[in-house]
Amino acid sequence: AQSVSQHNHHVILSEAASLELGCNYSYGGTVNLFWYVQYPGQHLQLLLKYFSGDPLVKGIKGFEAEFIKSKFSFNLRKPSVQWSDTAEYFCAVNFGSYIPTFGRGTSLIVHP
Amino acid sequence: SQTIHQWPATLVQPVGSPLSLECTVEGTSNPNLYWYRQAAGRGLQLLFYSVGIGQISSEVPQNLSASRPQDRQFILSSKKLLLSDSGFYLCAWSAAQGGANEKLFFGSGTQLSVL
Numbered sequence: 008a009q010s011v012s013q014h015n016h017h018v019i020l021s022e023a024a025s026l027e028l029g030c031n032y033s034y035g036g037t038v039n040l041f042w043y044v045q046y047p048g049q050h051l052q053l054l055l056k057y058f059s060g061d062p063l064v065k066g067i068k069g070f071e072a073e074f075i076k077s078k079f080s081f082n083l084r085k086p087s088v089q090w091s092d093t094a095e096y097f098c099a100v101n102f103g104s105y106i107p108t109f110g111r112g113t114s115l116i117v118h119p
Numbered sequence: 120s121q122t123i124h125q126w127p128a129t130l131v132q133p134v135g136s137p138l139s140l141e142c143t144v145e146g147t148s149n150p151n152l153y154w155y156r157q158a159a160g161r162g163l164q165l166l167f168y169s170v171g172i173g174q175i176s177s178e179v180p181q182n183l184s185a186s187r188p189q190d191r192q193f194i195l196s197s198k199k200l201l202l203s204d205s206g207f208y209l210c211a212w213s214a215a216q217g218g219a220n221e222k223l224f225f226g227s228g229t230q231l232s233v234l
Contacts, residue, residue, distance in 0.1 A: 043223075043225075051211075052225070056222060097162065097163060099163075105213065105221060106153075108165070109162045109163035110162050111161055112162045112163070
């Protein structure tokens with residue numbers, strides 16, 4: 008079955024540290040990839056997405072993600088996190104359809 | 120602009136009681152509609168999705184059902200709640216014409232506690 012794995016369930020960082028959240032999926036076909044973020048008390052919202060072209064995509068608030076097809080990965084990165092990045096992050100994959108499958112999510116806490 | 124409304128925000132219900140959660144979308148036509156459940160440490164689980172009025176697809180067999188009586192209204196129901204139905208329920212929509220690269224827009228969610 009197609010699945011999405013987020014390996015880091017809880018991440019705690021200090022401000023200015025670098026961030027990388029892993030996302031892997033199990034499917035050899037065409038995929039569309041998304042990262043969503045849920046800030047405390049806010050709606051789940053799109054951070055960035057990839058569906059074709061440059062495998063390095065840039066999203067809001069300085070986030071970026073790189074699609075590595077050979078590794079079935081779409082890791083999220085940010086060079087220097089801020090306290091305001093504290094949130095829950097979800098990777099999602101469309102496996103050839105318009106219905107995304109979500110990973111378990113990663114809870115990020117950034118200490119000031 | 121498009122907006123999505125979901126209510127109630129919180130709900131406490133006894134075991135065996137019925138459930139009705141409502142979601143409406145404004146500012147768009149013929150959206151794809153979704154119900155997800157978010158359980159702690161388990162991510163977002165797709166429960167139902169709909170591509171049109173009266174068209175409901177269920178992803179997981181369970182105690183819940185969904186209906187779409189109008190184009191922009193999506194309702195999640197249960198005749199008799201179980202303890203295991205507790206969780207955070209999210210409604211979402213996406214534009215139908217965009218295909219697989221369309222993003223989802225989420226509602227604010229309903230925290231359901233079944234006691």
